[in-house]
Amino acid sequence: METATTFGARDHARAQEGAQAEAMPVVPATAWPDPPREAGPLVWAETVAGGNYTHRALARGTELRLTDLRGDACAHLLLFVADRPWERLNVADTVKVQWNAYLGEGKLLLSDQGRVLASVVADSSGRHDALCGTSTLVRNTARYGDGTPQSASPAGRELFKLAALKNGLEPRDLPPSLSFFQGVRVGEDGALEFTGSAGAGASLTLRAEQDLTVLIANVPHPADPRPEYTSTPLEVLAWKGRATAPGDPLWEASPEGRRAFLNTADFHTARGLA
Amino acid sequence: MTVPTETTSTVPARAAWSAIVPAGNLLTITDLHGNQAVDFLVYDARDTTVRYSAPDTIHGQGGIFLTTGSVLLSNEHTPLMTVVADTCGRHDTVGGACSKESNTLRYGHHTWSQHACVDNFLAEGAKYGLGKRDLVSNINWYMNVPVEADGTLGIVDGISSPGLQVVLRAETDVLVLVSNCPQINNPCNGFDPTPVEMTITDGATA
Numbered sequence: 498m499e500t501a502t503t504f505g506a507r508d509h510a511r512a513q514e515g516a517q518a519e520a521m522p523v524v525p526a527t528a529w530p531d532p533p534r535e536a537g538p539l540v541w542a543e544t545v546a547g548g549n550y551t552h553r554a555l556a557r558g559t560e561l562r563l564t565d566l567r568g569d570a571c572a573h574l575l576l577f578v579a580d581r582p583w584e585r586l587n588v589a590d591t592v593k594v595q596w597n598a599y600l601g602e603g604k605l606l607l608s609d610q611g612r613v614l615a616s617v618v619a620d621s622s623g624r625h626d627a628l629c630g631t632s633t634l635v636r637n638t639a640r641y642g643d644g645t646p647q648s649a650s651p652a653g654r655e656l657f658k659l660a661a662l663k664n665g666l667e668p669r670d671l672p673p674s675l676s677f678f679q680g681v682r683v684g685e686d687g688a689l690e691f692t693g694s695a696g697a698g699a700s701l702t703l704r705a706e707q708d709l710t711v712l713i714a715n716v717p718h719p720a721d722p723r724p725e726y727t728s729t730p731l732e733v734l735a736w737k738g739r740a741t742a743p744g745d746p747l748w749e750a751s752p753e754g755r756r757a758f759l760n761t762a763d764f765h766t767a768r769g770l771a
Numbered sequence: 772m773t774v775p776t777e778t779t780s781t782v783p784a785r786a787a788w789s790a791i792v793p794a795g796n797l798l799t800i801t802d803l804h805g806n807q808a809v810d811f812l813v814y815d816a817r818d819t820t821v822r823y824s825a826p827d828t829i830h831g832q833g834g835i836f837l838t839t840g841s842v843l844l845s846n847e848h849t850p851l852m853t854v855v856a857d858t859c860g861r862h863d864t865v866g867g868a869c870s871k872e873s874n875t876l877r878y879g880h881h882t883w884s885q886h887a888c889v890d891n892f893l894a895e896g897a898k899y900g901l902g903k904r905d906l907v908s909n910i911n912w913y914m915n916v917p918v919e920a921d922g923t924l925g926i927v928d929g930i931s932s933p934g935l936q937v938v939l940r941a942e943t944d945v946l947v948l949v950s951n952c953p954q955i956n957n958p959c960n961g962f963d964p965t966p967v968e969m970t971i972t973d974g975a976t977a
Contacts, residue, residue, distance in 0.1 A: 589867020630826025
């Protein structure tokens with residue numbers, strides 16, 4: 498196609514509409530071809546390439562399903578309260594308050610303000626990690642030869658920085674993150690064992706308990722021992738739902754969790770949102 | 772032989788402390804009465820966006836407990852300090868700091884008026900222009916947090932005793948923030964906060 502003129506260049510660019518890539522957002526999300534049976538109308542539908550990132554603001558109550566399509570995705574996740582990012586994921590409180598180092602169905606992702614950011618409502622993987630965080634430029638350069646965002650082996654922290662900056666945040670706003678679909682276990686002596694993936698098709702569903710800014714980097718787990726940078730696509734689907742309320746089994750699942758939900762409801766009540 | 776240049780501060784029970792420790796200098800943390808948790812954050816003094824990273828430190832050394840030889844890595848995976856001596860044996864990287872907010876979850880809302888580490892970190896960090904966004908998962912020297920096979924994790928009785936010490940060498944100029952934990956609801960300090968001692972020794976003469 499002739500692109501030497503503005504008219505030709507415009508035609509060339511416009512002719513790309515409708516092209517499909519393996520990793521891309523589907524807009525509107527309701528055009529996603531095979532929505533989950535349990536889902537209402539989709540509000541976010543995307544496939545995130547290995548070594549890439551995404552970000553979105555989600556309304557309270559939204560359910561967010563992450564799926565490891567081919568078995569080598571690793572969803573590194575950070576959560577901030579939308580428009581009030583000084584309330585954010587606190588990994589230490591998440592494991593300490595719930596008396597458990599491992600993530601899975603029924604676990605709550607807690608903020609630094611004694612409130613719930615999101616709850617894990619379904620999990621078919623069981624291979625997750627709250628201890629090792631994500632990868633860095635220094636480490637990826639040592640392991641894979643490069644870690645910059647445009648390289649073949651981007652580091653998770655570099656991608657988080659870009660996602661943060663696009664949401665008005667800065668690198669200093671990035672606390673330790675969680676990772677899903679690549680597991681780690683702790684031995685009696687404190688040593689880590691990398692358990693890897695549960696395989697293709699595992700999924701995890703989070704429910705937003707406040708309005709959230711979600712940052713996701715899909716990069717290899719930092720403890721992945723394989724010499725090659727191995728990262729495969731991550732599917733992200735979200736649909737409208739309802740935040741956890743009294744009567745939900747999760748509300749009463751533990752005394753600490755009940756108080757976290759009470760604090761969250763109290764916060765929304767005071768703001769006139771409940 | 773020259774006498775090492777030393778600066779010693781006693782940090783009272785429940786109090787905060789901070790200092791710049793120049794590269795090569797040693798920081799000794801002495802648990803004066805035993806079983807006191809010392810909540811600890813460290814930043815690159817010249818660029819505080821580079822700060823202690825529990826996850827980088829954990830995956831960098833392949834385990835969650837700190838002891839002699841452990842390198843405290845930053846969020847950019849660069850060394851901030853190294854544990855060069857430790858007479859206690861192991862220290863916590865996972866539990867983070869107590870806060871008024873998390874205390875309401877862990878014990879109940881009656882704890883709201885009690886002292887907590889995050890308040891110490893905020894007040895001390897503000898002296899250097901740091902704010903809430905600069906607080907991340909911290910080290911708890913002398914705190915004992917085992918993890919069971921099923922992931923059950925908790926702060927249990929300490930393994931420290933009076934006079935035990937951790938010695939850290941600064942690998943670059945660092946800013947150290949300490950909250951001498953005021954917690955009275957868990958065994959991190961035997962339910963009884965006590966003073967600790969911080970000593971900075973000039974590495975060139977040590």
